[in-house]
Amino acid sequence: MRSTRRTLLAACVAVGTLASLTACGGGGSGSSGSSGKSATYTFWDPYPQFDASSDWGKRVAQCGTEAGVKLKRTGYDTTDLGNKALLAAQQGNAPDVMLVDNPVVSTLVEAGILTKTSELGLDTSSIQKNIIGAGTLDGTSYGVPIGANTLALYYNKEVLSAAGVDPASIKDWASLTGALKKVKAAGKKGITFSAIGTEEGSFQFLPWFWGAGADLTELNSAKGVAALSLWKQWVDEGYAPKDVLQNTQTTSWQEFATGDYAFGENGTWQLGNAEKAGFEYGIINIPARNGGSAPVPTGGEFVTVPVQQDTSRYEVSKKIVTCLTSDKNLLPTDTTLMYVAPTTAVQKEQVKANPKLKPWVEAVASARGRTSGGLGTKYPTISQQMWTAVQAALSGGKSPQAALDEAQTAAGKG
Structure with a gap:
């Protein structure tokens, strides 16, 4: 327990958003509840926007019913959920099942509070390797993805047509930049994205960074500098607005939805809003520097089972996880959450039901x-160092090379 307690304290420091370190101290060992035959199990997710009457709320409740228990669900904001999970584990009252953002999985595993899927007997063989990979450490998976989302480029058909741009001609950075130049010359706006100084900014920069062939272990490589220089060129030449420095993915979408922009980098979750935008749109994959589709970051959550002292509870928890992630339930669940399913079989069903999902399935692949x-x-x-460098370069405070040199040095010390 002492070792676990030290690890949890380190994890709390890593998360860095708890009110104080003392919140991670104290607590004691103890069961997360009564025996495995308890009629009530607890479930946490990052969807506070969905109440019990929502499709998601009903689906969670139904999975509890199918497992023979009442499932008490609580929704937290994503960051708050990670913090509360660490604290609950320290105090010995972790929830039975928890849905967490995929980058949080590694932090919780390092803290020693997630159960291996193999120990629970959960089958993840049908899940795409790159999707399950976000919740896999040292060859061991610690959760089952409920779905995935990612980024692509939405485009305004009318704006491109007026500028004489065929979206099919955009195959690399040069052709995209050429298209932006034509759009600006035609009196419209080029591209909007989020470069805000948070994880959202890094999430949106990664396709360009990876699309240049850069690696996160070497932020200041020539390839990484090329990616940041591309964004800086767009801002300096007026192809992208200066407010990308403050744009979240939501405000960036709102800019695109005005109908003035040719392109908007955004995610699967905006499909519903795209249908309401009032203009015809299309979607293309983000191009890599020298052609082809750029690798994009995987978004989405994993259904995990926190470690319990009362191991008899795992049998029911497994039933709940299986219910939420089975093929028969993934289609309606991922449609509700606007996610691409993590299995090829369900992805085919999604595209059949909604052909507009085809480029998103390709992007997730x-x-x-x-x-x-x-x-x-x-x-x-x-x-954090990446988004700091992006902010410094786009604001004109530092050159892309200097900003990324500083970022690499700081990341190496972190």
Whole structure:
């Protein structure tokens, strides 16, 4: 227990958003509840926007019913959920099942509070390797993805047509920049994205960074500098607005939805809003520097089972996880959450039901987990330095090379 307690304290420091370190101290060992035959199980997720009457709320409740228990669900904001999970584990009252953002999985594993899927007897063989990879450490998976989302480029058909741009001609950075130049010359606006100084900014920069062939272990490589220089060129030449420095993915979408922009970098979750935008739109994959589709970051959550002292509870928890992630339930669940399913079989059903999902399925197929490749809990430090460099370069405070040199030095010390 002493070792676990020290690890939990370190994890709390890594998360860095708890009110104080004392919140991670104290607490004691103890059961997360009564015996495995208890009629009530607890479930936490990052969807406070969905109440019990929502499709998601009803689905969770139904899975409890099918498992023979009452499932008490609580929704928290994503960051708050990670913090509360660490604190609950320290106090010995972790929830039975928890849905967490995929980059958080590695932090919780390092803290020793998640159960291996193999120990629970959960089958993850049908899940795409790159999607399960976001919740896998040292070859072991610690959760089952409920779905995935990622990024692509939405485009305004009318704006491109007026500028004489065929979206099919955009195959690399040069052709995209050429299209932006034509759009500006035609009196419209080029591209909007989020470069805000948070994880959202890193999330949106990663396709360009990876699309240049850069690696997160070397932020200041020539390839990484090329990616940041591209964004800086767009801002300096007026192809992208200066407010990308403050744009969240939501405000960036709102800009695109005005109908003035040719392109908007955004995610699967905006499909519903795209249908309401009032103009015809299309979607293309984000191009890599020299052609082809750029790797994009995997978004989405994993259903996990926190470690319990009363191991008899795992049998019911497994039933709940299986219910939420089975093929028969993934289609309606992922449609509700606007996620691409993590299995090929369900993806085919999704595209059949909604052909507009086809480019998103293709994008998810080439997506990467942000913590994959052995980065694990190193990723948050690297990401913070990345978004800091983006902010410094786009604001004119530093050159892309200087900003990324400083970021690499700081990430190495983190």
